[in-house]
Amino acid sequence: MVNDMANQELLVDFNSGAAMRFPSFWLRDNCPCPACQHPSTHQRLLDTFAIDPEIKVSSIETTPEGLQVTWPGTESDAHRSIYPWEWLSGHPPFNQPSATPTSKGQAPPASxxxxxxxxxxxxxxxxxxxxxxxxxxxxxxxxxxxxxxxxxxxxxxxxxxxxxxxxxxxxxxxxxxxxxxxxxxxxxxxxxxxxxxxxxxxxxxxxxxxxxxxxxxxxxxxxxxxxxxxxxxxxxxxxxxxxxxxxxxxxxxxxxxxxxxxxxxxxxxxxxxxxxxxxxxxxxxxxxxxxxxxxxxxxxxxxxxxxxxxxxxxxxxxxxxxxxxxxxxxxxxxxxxxxxxxxxxxxxxxxxxxxxxxxxxxxxxxxxxxxxxxxxxxxxxxxxxxxxxxxxxxxxxxxxxxxxxxxxxxxxx
Structure with missing residues (x-):
């Protein structure tokens, strides 16, 4: 993983060999935590347009559950998001030729x-x-x-x-x-x-x-x-x-x-x-x-x-x-x-x-x-x-x- 702060992106290299880029703003907008996404309705609680358009990731960490991202803030109020690996691999934010979507949440190609x-x-x-x-x-x-x-x-x-x-x-x-x-x-x-x-x-x-x-x-x-x-x-x-x-x-x-x-x-x-x-x-x-x-x-x-x-x-x-x-x-x-x-x-x-x-x-x-x-x-x-x-x-x-x-x-x- 690479935190490319200059381009405001995270670069994630999956075990499959597929490397994908995730914009910081997009990740923050799609935080799956209960404070940002209602646990029952799965509707967005976070106000997309209150997010700083130039937001950057403070730090990243690999966990068994997924990619943990810490957002700007003080040590006591910094927001943390965990993005499951399967979800990340199956939800490319834009066309990425090297990506291989695997999530069942994404519609499979017609066959x-x-x-x-x-x-x-x-x-x-x-x-x-x-x-x-x-x-x-x-x-x-x-x-x-x-x-x-x-x-x-x-x-x-x-x-x-x-x-x-x-x-x-x-x-x-x-x-x-x-x-x-x-x-x-x-x-x-x-x-x-x-x-x-x-x-x-x-x-x-x-x-x-x-x-x-x-x-x-x-x-x-x-x-x-x-x-x-x-x-x-x-x-x-x-x-x-x-x-x-x-x-x-x-x-x-x-x-x-x-x-x-x-x-x-x-x-x-x-x-x-x-x-x-x-x-x-x-x-x-x-x-x-x-x-x-x-x-x-x-x-x-x-x-x-x-x-x-x-x-x-x-x-x-x-x-x-x-x-x-x-x-x-x-x-x-x-x-x-x-x-x-x-x-x-x-x-x-x-x-x-x-x-x-x-x-x-x-x-x-x-x-x-x-x-x-x-x-x-x-x-x-x-x-x-x-x-x-x-x-x-x-x-x-x-x-x-x-x-x-x-x-x-x-x-x-």
Whole structure:
């Protein structure tokens, strides 16, 4: 360790061989002691702007618990901070090429292993869907089932829950084991059948192509749960209805395929914003995804560029926004010229073909007693047309709420 007072930095050389620089002001602002950071809320108690911008470290000492820093003051009132070694190595204050973050408190880099997709081929006896039973998820004595459930959603993008009582009450209890329900203009927990004058195509018996929900929100819903409570013939309620199979596509896997086969088209869908709207409910008004971005958002949303990755690619893909039924023409031009506009349509056509291809399209007939939950930022869903009366219940969960629940149970994100 070196106390570089001239540059107001500490230089720490870790056992891994990685050397990192920590500004004095930054260290003082991030002191973890109970006087500077509340032990329960973990909120900052220290007034950042009362710290001397030119503060320097008085002395440093290596301890088993971490780096001990003594700040200017008299011998009796000098403030001491202890920074755990793991925390220091995992929280570089700025880009440091030699650093190797290790703290679990820091988000790990994106990787294909975190986005594993097990493709379930239609009618294949050799494939299985990720499943966790209702009783395991809702068990009051053990969180093992709930943790497995959350892990399946994060790893595979979706999970089925067999042995769920086929009623709205049990279904609501199931989704609320994750968090409170996110209400929208459809309500909180919804329970519906097809209607004569629907506010959305989902309420009809028409075919629905693969899409993500709530693309017209600035912050789309994170998780979505469906439970098919019944599907019967209109002529005879004792006879099963026909059609209505649900379809699912892992958007990350489909986007990776597009990137591999045609990176130029991938870049097009990651660049040009799309305006989406929900305009079918006069009671609640129209929704547009233009609150923070006037022209909407691209189909592929990526995390912010970093020092090593500056161009959009599947390695930084965090969200799919795709619902062609909700797409609008913006009042302000998005495309710089005719060539760019034509290129976007070509990219969208290629994307749509991938979503419909047998390699990625998973078709499942939902049954009473086995709802499904999926990541709406990752998995696109659709439905084949159907005949008869179909009753569906379900709800949304916010993405932040889902990830917070995962962290509370130490599910790796």
């Amino acid at each position: 294909n292993t975190q986005r594993e997709w097990i493709h379930v081929a239609p009618n294949s006896p050799n494939t299985t869907l990720p499943r966790v039973s209702y009783n395991a998820i809702t068990s009051p004595t053990s969180a093992t089932g709930l943790k497995h459930f959350l892990s399946n959603i994060h790893t595979y993008g979706l999970c089925f829950m067999p042995d769920t009582p086929p009623n709205p009450e049990a279904t609501q209890t199931l989704i609320e084991t994750i968090s409170h329900i996110r209400a929208t203009h459809y309500g909180g927990f919804w329970d519906f059948t097809s209607e004569v004058n629907p506010i959305d195509t989902a309420y009809t018996n028409d075919y629905l192509p693969p899409h993500t929900d709530t693309t017209y929100f600035t912050d789309p819903a994170g998780l979505q749960l469906f439970h098919c409570l019944s599907h019967t013939s209109l002529a005879d309620a004792t006879v099963p209805g026909k059609g209505g199979e649900s379809t699912f596509v892992d958007g990350f896997a489909a986007a990776s395929h597009l990137y591999t086969t045609n990176p130029d088209l991938y870049h097009t869908l990651a660049t040009y914003p799309i305006l989406s709207a929900a305009q079918g409910d006069p009671q609640h008004g129209s929704f547009y995804n233009d609150t923070t971005s006037r022209q909407g958002y691209p189909v592929f949303i990526h995390s912010a560029p970093n020092g090593s990755i500056t161009s959009p690619s599947p390695s930084t893909l965090v969200q799919i926004r795709w619902n062609n039924l909700d797409r609008l023409s913006p009042a302000t031009p998005v495309f710089p010229n005719h060539t760019a506009l034509k290129k976007w349509y070509g990219a969208a056509r290629a994307w749509s073909q991938i979503l419909d291809s047998p390699e990625f399209l998973l078709t499942v007939k939902l049954q009473p007693g086995e709802p499904v939950i999926f990541d709406n930022w990752r998995v696109l869903h659709g439905r084949l047309g159907f005949e008869g009366k179909r009753r569906i219940c379900g709800a949304y969960i916010g993405m932040d709420d889902f990830r917070a629940k995962c962290r509370s149970l130490q599910v790796e994100l």
